[in-house]
Amino acid sequence: MTNEMFRVETKKVAKQAGGLGEFMMMECQSGKLLITGQFVLSLSEDQFFSVRCKLEVPRLDTWYMQTKDGLVMSERSPGLEEWEARYNEWINEADSRKMLTYTRIEISGCYLYTDGFSYTAIKKERLEMLQSTECIARAGKMLVVDGVHVLAPIKEDVWKNNDWLHRLPGMEIEREAYEEK
Incomplete structure (x- = not known):
């Protein structure tokens, strides 16, 4: 198709x-x-x-x-x-219940998105390739944009060392602490 x-x-x-x-x-x-x-x-x-x-x-x-x-x-x-x-x-x-929302924050050449529980960074250049980015959903470790394009998020957690970003309610603190080891 x-x-x-x-x-x-x-x-x-x-x-x-x-x-x-x-x-x-x-x-x-x-x-x-x-x-x-x-x-x-x-x-x-x-x-x-x-x-x-x-x-x-x-x-x-x-x-x-x-x-x-x-x-x-x-x-x-x-x-x-x-x-x-x-x-x-x-x-x-791609899970429509796991839609990401743009936070309007740009860090290290990435746009920062959230699902309310965690943050996801997407390279600015990757999103600028697309004429539309209305719906971004998680699909395992990948992201599906508008139901047809697949992007890899940035693996590094570029937001972790920023004091001005607050921890979202429901963020998995234990899992994050384990992943940092």
């Missing part, structure tokens, strides 16, 4: 994908996907073509790396079925 509703900024997408190391573009029943280690984007027909041209991807279903010398094919196995299954798992796992 091709995503025609939730668009992306193709120039920013190409810049992010090219700067992240490996990426792959694939067409499958779930749509036209751009896959990296940090995000999976579902693209419309024209945006898929535009990103492919900007990245100069010669073949689909192949991992590539952007180097100083240009695009280089990776030796990594495509794993198309696994990536499609993983993408669908994240999309289906």
Whole structure:
């Protein structure tokens, strides 16, 4: 199913994908996907073509790396079925009861979101790739934006050493203390 509703900024997408190391573009029943280690984007027909041209991807279903010398094919196995299954798992796992709300706080190049129990930092550049970020929900350790795009949150808890952020009611203090060890 091709995503025609939730668009992306193709120039920013190409810049992010090219700067992240490996990426792959694939067409499958779930749509036209751009896959990296940090995000999976579902693209419309024209945006898929535009990103492919900007990245100069010669073949689909192949991992590539952007180097100083240009695009280089990776030796990594495509794993198309696994990536499609993983993408669908994240999309289906997104819980509308775990919607994140933007706190209007920016820390270390990240936007800070909350679900009322904890904070989640998302790289500013990742969200700026997307034309819409109305609904952001948790899906395990990943985040699903508008039901079609998958982003990885920042693993480092950039907010922990800020005295001006207060602990939200219900935050799991014991778990956080354990994770800091």
